[in-house]
Amino acid sequence: MQRTRGSGRILRNTTLILLALLWAVPTWLVLVNASVPAGDYSGSPHWWPQGFGLFDNMAQAWDRARLGPAMGNSLLYAVTSSLLAILLAVMAAFAAVVMPVRRRTLWFWLIYSGALLPLQVFLRPLFLSYANLDLYDMQLGLVLVYAAIAVPFAFFIMRNYAMTLPREVIEAARIDGASWWRLFWQIHVPLSKSAMVAAFVFQFVAVWNDMLFGITLSASRNIRPVMAALAELQGVYTSVGPPVVLGGAILVSLPTVVLFFCAQRFFVNSLKLTR
Known part of the structure; x- marks a missing residue:
């Protein structure tokens, strides 16, 4: 038994080390080549520091x-659309798990199916x-589309988390005469804060890193998100050089x-509560 546990520990540690190296090597290359002075870049990637620029x-x-303006736009899109998506997702999860609705599984797949389709199919329509x-080329338009594509995955997180919450609390509140609206805001939302923060981080990162809708649905520099601006910088690749882009x-x-x-602590808390 001890030998089995020891071999399992070695396998786990080896896997973690390999995964850490897979993440660390590209990051190291980005940092090293981004630090090369633009005028000294030779055209081939460096594995070791060559100056500091x-x-x-x-x-x-x-x-x-x-x-600067592009990061301000992305901050607006990421925060607003993520908050809107999480509000809709937590309300849908409350309805699908707590409230007495019929065909819960059907509603789950109907909402979550939006996360299964490739985003490219939505571009033309x-x-x-x-x-x-x-x-087109409006901040409201980008906020709406980012919120729409964020709802399915946020709903997936909130619905799974809602299934782990104690049913006794909900039943006791209903017996005491609490309405569904009061039960949602005063009991369900406070209990779901950790999952809501985790979902917000996921959606914020997804919206912040999006370039597909940013370059498709915007054209003006005062509207475009930061990844679209970075793509334009890479478009003038020969004039600035890879170190500037990196x-x-x-x-x-x-x-x-x-x-x-x-x-990070909200992720840890949500994992502890769902074990």
Whole structure:
């Protein structure tokens, strides 16, 4: 028995080390090549540091791609659409799990099926409908589409989490005469805060990193999200060089990294409650 446990521990540790290396090697290459001064870049990737020009490369990317306004736009889209999607998802999860609705499984698959379709299938109908409704190249249009595509996965998280909540609390509140509306806001939402924060982080990262809808549904620099701006910087690839592009990529990834570490304890709490 001890030998089996020992071999299992070795296998687990080896797997974790390999996964860490798979993540660390590309990250190392990005950091090393983003730190190479743009004028000293030879055209081939470096495995070891060759000078330090990371901050200069970031400054060039910031100025040439106008990343400041673009990051402000992405912050607006990511926060607004994620909050809207989570509100709709937690309400749908409450209805599908707590309230006495018929065909719960059907409702689950009907909502969650939106996460199973490739996003590319929505591009043409969205572009045509947005052009007809004057939503093309508007912030409202991007907020709506980001919220719509975020609902299915957020619903998946909230519904699975709602199934782990104690039924006795809901039944006791109903016996005491609490309405569904009061039960939702005063009991269900407070109990689901950890899952809501986890879902918010997932959706924020997904919206922040999206480029597909950003380049399809926007054209103006004051509307486009940050990944569309970064793509434009990469479009002028020969004039700025790969170190500047990589420096810009590191710069725009910092908000998502900070958000994840700030919300890390909510992930741990949600995992403890669902065990």
